[in-house]
Amino acid sequence: MPQPTFTTPDLNSFCLLDSLGLMVTGQQIRRDRAILECRVIEDDPWCRNCGAEGLPRGTVVRKLAHLPLGWRPTVLWVRVRRYRCADCGIVWRQDTTTAAAPRAKLSRHAVLWALKSVVIDRMSIARVAAALACSWHTVNDAVLAAGRDLLIEDPHRFDGVKVIGVDEHCWRHTGRGSHYVTVVIDLTPVKERRGPARLLDMVPGRSKQVFKTWLDAQSEGFREGIEGDC
Template sequence: MHDVTSQAGFASPDLSAFCRLDELGLVAVGQRLEPDRAVLACRVVEPDQWCRRCGCEGVPRDTVTRRLAHEPFGWRPTSLEVIVRRYRCSGCGHVWRQGTSLAAEPRAKLSRRGLRWALEAIVVQHLSVARVAEGLGVAWDTANDAVLAEGRRVLIGDRARFDGVAAIGVDEHVWRHTRRGDKYVTVIIDLTAVRAGTGPARLLDMVAGRSKQAFKTWLADRDEAWRDGIEVVAMDGFTGFKTAAAEELPGAVAVMDPFYADVLVMPMSVVFALLRGLSGAVRSA
């Protein structure tokens, strides 16, 4: 029988590569298929045998198991049972574990690939947190807490997102469909790349409420050099936003035309899909 695998660019089957464990510093050493999930036994690739206190070499002591929800394959939840070696220092007696930071954040219940899958499922595929939790095989709170923390880190924690901004868009949206709490959020979008024809819009920030004061306070919190660099503010017909922009960005031009309105539609829809998924008030399946 003619073997065409090498000619077609195929490599030998590799479970670690297929499940993208190599990106996490892990290698698969076993598998178990259960009725409701697949479980992969893994070990940490890097030995990590040197003492972090005195630098002496450690002696293997025992192992512990860290369990992580991983990205599903074929919508069957996949769990990782990571075998983590513990060492005792031959010099000072200090005990430590192999580092697993490539695989997951400390005390996290989702692997980094599982967390990335959850974010993409909510933001790109517009799935609910309930559906994401089902795909990961975890509780709703586990999925929601993990995605909320990562969303804040990726979207709001990146201070570099303010660099080079010359055109912004502002709009309000109903994001909480409950009787309690503020239903509105003000969203500020970077339109610099759209205006220049070099790329898409980017999220800058989200502020609770939809008042003039909410937007004015946000603008006032930016440094003077940043405010002086804003040339265009695109907005809807709400006079509060226009007044806030006039007071805090006197050198900017306020615009409201079909072009900027259309530009805001797609980034807003993505943002609000994320908000709906991240919101603790929304638990619809």
């Protein structure tokens, strides 16, 4: 076996914070969760209005649910610096869009983790929400938005699809019944042994008619290119 190569331990890399533009400055490990205090790496001192350099005016804390480490909910306390322009008086904060979408409560890595957990690992939204220590609606909205942006609205997601698989997934359990979606998966990479399956679409309902309606809505070229379904 080749000799493994090690690097210096780095909490920023281990927690995937460097790709979010954040740096860890402290930690607090509790029994129920881990809290990582962070700061934004890049300064943002230039006025959005006149371009003059602003003056620091304290910090505010933005709390973001991060992907769980060891199945312990992890929360990022991001200290965001505030600036005030001496010329025009405008006040602004450091840009944190690399770490999370505006007004989002989940980091970008947490959103992707939640989406993969639902689609690939077949976890329920309730289980994902518990792992992230967030509300059901917060996680559900984030997963739906991410699935729509990354999967549903991808114009090339049907390219090269030859074999599809169909399954059902319980999206939500309620006292008035369970809500299901039909999951359509591209099995072409699995059949050709070049990669894992990938999600094509999720449609409300779980009957044969739901899948037939979805298939009829696709292009004729797509339907003719399908070798089989399961």
